[in-house]
Amino acid sequence: MWELIFFRLLKAIPVLLVIATITFFMLRLTPGGPFDREKPIKDPEIKKQLEAHYGLDKPLSGQYLDFLRKLAVGDLGPSFKHSNRKVNEVIVKAFPVSAELGLWSLLVALVLGLTAGLVASIKPNSFLDYTPMTLAMIGICVPTFVMGPILILLFSLKLEWFNASGWDQWSDRVLPALTLGGVYAAYVARLTRGGMLEVMSQDYIRTARAKGASETRVLLKHALQGGLMPVVAFLGPAVAGLISGS
Numbered sequence: 067m068w069e070l071i072f073f074r075l076l077k078a079i080p081v082l083l084v085i086a087t088i089t090f091f092m093l094r095l096t097p098g099g100p101f102d103r104e105k106p107i108k109d110p111e112i113k114k115q116l117e118a119h120y121g122l123d124k125p126l127s128g129q130y131l132d133f134l135r136k137l138a139v140g141d142l143g144p145s146f147k148h149s150n151r152k153v154n155e156v157i158v159k160a161f162p163v164s165a166e167l168g169l170w171s172l173l174v175a176l177v178l179g180l181t182a183g184l185v186a187s188i189k190p191n192s193f194l195d196y197t198p199m200t201l202a203m204i205g206i207c208v209p210t211f212v213m214g215p216i217l218i219l220l221f222s223l224k225l226e227w228f229n230a231s232g233w234d235q236w237s238d239r240v241l242p243a244l245t246l247g248g249v250y251a252a253y254v255a256r257l258t259r260g261g262m263l264e265v266m267s268q269d270y271i272r273t274a275r276a277k278g279a280s281e282t283r284v285l286l287k288h289a290l291q292g293g294l295m296p297v298v299a300f301l302g303p304a305v306a307g308l309i310s311g312s
Contacts, residue, residue, distance in 0.1 A: 168309035174247030183258020205252030
């Protein structure tokens with residue numbers, strides 16, 4: 067298993083290199099530059115100094131070679147937005163908060179999604195099925211930039227249960243985690259329901275019932291492992307999306 071993981075990671079290196087190369091040339095070949103903002107630098111001497119500082123005065127091939135050399139040692143170069151700071155420093159400062167929020171959001175998504183999916187799969191085409199699946203559909207349709215203000219308006223401004231902003235207290239994680247994790251919880255719920263219903267119709271489930279196993283035992287011991295396979299496959303892109311999106 068570890069050998070398979072190693073070779074998969076090894077195969078990912080050329081893919082990442084190709085993506086980085088395409089991104090590099092797309093950014094360089096598009097019109098404009100990092101200094102052509104809403105207030106462009108009009109003094110040509112200052113602009114030349116900035117281009118020399120960031121290596122933009124070199125030909126495109128030279129810029130690409132510099133990019134590869136720095137990338138090989140993990141140096142992402144200077145930041146255009148934050149002067150006198152490197153991209154590595156910006157990432158190191160912001161990543162812990164993003165990772166923590168992403169993990170809390172993933173926990174919310176799994177707890178809410180698995181619970182809703184299991185409840186819906188117990189009695190399909192009933193009230194227990196329609197209610198969580200309707201909520202899941204709403205969670206998929208409502209974007210996070212709409213759900214976030216709604217949660218702030220309800221739980222912060224009206225009920226005053228949580229702070230509207232901040233990251234100092236543990237309670238400050240609740241609303242952001244619900245906002246980000248709610249969307250993924252909806253997908254997890256639908257995947258769980260579909261996987262469980264497919265597994266519950268298999269022969270070995272009928273055999274377990276024929277042997278006198280209770281529905282709880284059938285559900286948790288025999289059906290759950292196979293029914294969660296779609297959720298396990300979904301966790302990879304979900305983790306990446308939650309951490310990068312937070």
